[in-house]
Amino acid sequence: xxxxxxxxxxxxxxxxxxxxxxxxxxxxxxxxxxxxxxxxxxxxxxxxxxxxxxxxxxxxxxxxxxxxxxxxxxxxxxxxxxxxxxxxxxxxxxxxxxxxxxxxxxxxxxxxxxxxxxxxxxxxxxxxxxxxxxxxxxxxxxxxxxxxxxxxxxxxxxxxxxxxxxxxxxxxxxxxxxxxxxxxxxxxxxxxxxxxxxxxxxxxxxxxxxxxxxxxxxxxxxxxxxxxxxxxxxxxxxxxxxxxxxxxxxxxxxxxxxxxxxxxxxxxxxxxxxxxxxxxxxxxxxxxxxxxxxxxxxxxxxxxxxxxxxxxxxxxxxxxxxxxxxxxxxxxxxxxxxxxxxxxxxxxxxxxxxxxxxxxxxxxxxxxxxxxxxxxxxxxxxxxxxxxxxxxx
Ligand SMILES: Cc1cc2nc3c(=O)[nH]c(=O)nc-3n(C[C@H](O)[C@H](O)[C@H](O)COP(=O)(O)O)c2cc1C
Numbered sequence: 493x494x495x496x497x498x499x500x501x502x503x504x505x506x507x508x509x510x511x512x513x514x515x516x517x518x519x520x521x522x523x524x525x526x527x528x529x530x531x532x533x534x535x536x537x538x539x540x541x542x543x544x545x546x547x548x549x550x551x552x553x554x555x556x557x558x559x560x561x562x563x564x565x566x567x568x569x570x571x572x573x574x575x576x577x578x579x580x581x582x583x584x585x586x587x588x589x590x591x592x593x594x595x596x597x598x599x600x601x602x603x604x605x606x607x608x609x610x611x612x613x614x615x616x617x618x619x620x621x622x623x624x625x626x627x628x629x630x631x632x633x634x635x636x637x638x639x640x641x642x643x644x645x646x647x648x649x650x651x652x653x654x655x656x657x658x659x660x661x662x663x664x665x666x667x668x669x670x671x672x673x674x675x676x677x678x679x680x681x682x683x684x685x686x687x688x689x690x691x692x693x694x695x696x697x698x699x700x701x702x703x704x705x706x707x708x709x710x711x712x713x714x715x716x717x718x719x720x721x722x723x724x725x726x727x728x729x730x731x732x733x734x735x736x737x738x739x740x741x742x743x744x745x746x747x748x749x750x751x752x753x754x755x756x757x758x759x760x761x762x763x764x765x766x767x768x769x770x771x772x773x774x775x776x777x778x779x780x781x782x783x784x785x786x787x788x789x790x791x792x793x794x795x796x797x798x799x800x801x802x803x804x805x806x807x808x809x810x811x812x813x814x815x816x817x818x819x820x821x822x823x824x825x826x827x828x829x830x831x832x833x834x835x836x837x838x839x840x841x842x843x844x845x846x847x848x849x850x851x852x853x854x855x856x857x858x859x860x861x862x863x864x865x866x867x868x869x870x871x872x873x874x875x876x877x878x879x880x881x882x883x884x885x
Contacts, residue, residue: 494794496532496787498802500745500767501663501688503621506592507532508802509758509786512749512770513598513624513667516780518572520582524589530783533594535691535747535770538571538626539579539615540600541607546570549718554700554711556726564726565773566700566711568631568718571600576614583618595619598667599656600626602638608652609659616661623660624747625652625687627678628669628694630721640697643669646681653685663688665747668734670727671697675734676741689745691770692734695721724773727751732764739765739810755789762802763809824868825883827852829859833880840872840881847871 496507510533511517511526518537526534540546552569555562572579583595597620601607612623626639627649633639642648649666656664666682668675670693679690699719701710709717731750738746748766752758753774761769774782790802799805827840836859841852851866852859873881 494791494799495801496791496794498768501622503594503663504592505532505594505768507787508762508768508790509533509783510535510594510596510747510768510770511775511780512772513538513626514772514776515569516772516775519574520578520585523582523586523595526780526783527586527590527593529780530787531593531780532768533596533621535596535598535624536572536579536583537574538598538600538629539574539576539611540571541602541611542575544571544601546573549713551711551713554720556700562724562773562777564722564724565776566698566720566722567695568711568720570632571626571629576611580614580618583615583620587619594621596622596624596665598624598626600629600633600638602636603642603648603652605655608655612656612659616659620662622663622665622688623656624665624667624691625656626667626694627652627682628667628671630669630671630695630697631719640669640671640694643667643678643694644672646678649678650681650685653682653687657686665689665691665745667691667694668738669694670730670734670750674737676737679738679742683742683744687744689747689767690738690742691747691749692738693727693731693750695723696727696730698722723750724777725751725753728757732760735761735766736764736810736813739807740813755786755793758786759790759793759805760809762805763807764813765807765810767806825870825885826863826866826868827861827870827872827881828884829861830880830882833878834859834876835878835880837877840876843875844872 498505498508513535517534523534554566556564597615599611627643629639634641666687711717728751735748745767748761749770752771758769838854844852849867851862870883
């Protein structure tokens with residue numbers, strides 16, 4: 493029998509699914525409900541010094557939908573509106589009621605030693621399991637020189653990590669931004685300051701668009717807008733890339749996230765090096781109940797593969813990622829067209845000829861491939877409206 497139980501830095505998780513720091517973890521009542529429903533843990537909505545002003549804009553969300561389904565969410569939400577004392581009391585309450593659940597405190601403060609250390613010392617009074625330093629919020633905070641402004645500066649990231657490490661009584665994860673040229677530079681700096689692990693990714697800085705009727709921003713706050721953070725399914729490949737790059741350069745534990753909407757996404761994060769995963773947008777869109785499908789799906793998958801635990805899945809795909817130089821350039825696939833599915837619309841041939849090659853043509857009501865002209869790029873298989881083309885040897 494496989495198990496979803498796992499252990500990270502001595503912290504026992506009953507399953508690897510955590511709520512990410514976000515609206516679903518903004519109150520003790522909500523987290524209590526999520527724990528009842530089976531989540532393995534929660535990262536609290538980012539806690540700040542009590543005097544750091546948090547005035548929200550309305551509206552603060554905008555989405556892009558495809559066939560009615562949200563594929564990404566842009567938000568400009570700020571951080572927790574609750575006091576440090578609210579969280580200290582709340583963590584004590586939650587831990588008493590749910591001793592097997594993992595609670596991680598996300599924190600952020602101005603670049604002042606005493607302010608970071610004060611939050612940590614206050615939270616040290618509670619039965620917290622770990623800290624997560626929010627060096628990565630891309631909106632609102634960077635203009636106050638915090639959030640992503642910290643996580644894009646190696647010197648300041650090192651400084652704050654060491655301030656926190658010197659007083660924290662529990663492991664310290666650092667939550668990284670994908671909005672950098674190379675996430676491994678900042679990760680190396682943070683590791684040198686003795687961080688215990690990484691969380692990645694926070695949202696991707698974005699601008700959702702302009703309404704061409706009104707000529708005003710889609711995320712419209714009284715006629716104006718600002719840059720926000722993109723999350724949900726569309727950012728998953730960025731999250732995968734960041735987690736894989738972190739794993740290729742470090743052995744520290746990673747809490748992977750970004751665009752997870754089902755167990756398959758979570759399994760891929762783990763195969764790319766994540767020790768556990770966090771989820772935000774999918775929970776905001778569909779509620780805490782998604783945990784049942786996540787747990788049963790991942791457990792069934794582990795069993796189908798003959799794995800006893802997620803540690804056997806972890807890192808399994810990482811060695812498959814190499815440099816471009818390291819790829820086998822002798823490997824060459826060709827399109828194979830399923831005649832039963834092909835409707836002879838000719839789109840594959842048109843796109844092939846307009847995108848460099850002239851390998852496909854419609855001849856006598858039949859698609860023909862000129863192997864000598866085919867670069868094996870696979871574009872035809874992606875544009876075929878009937879999915880009639882597969883790439884084969
Ligand atoms: C509305 C909203 C609020 C968020 N607030 C926080 C926050 O307070 N602290 C934080 O570290 N991340 C915050 N995040 C980022 C998420 O924790 C997560 O890193 C990101 O959304 C990617 O995961 P997802 O695609 O599952 O949503 C927020 C995200 C959203 C959508």
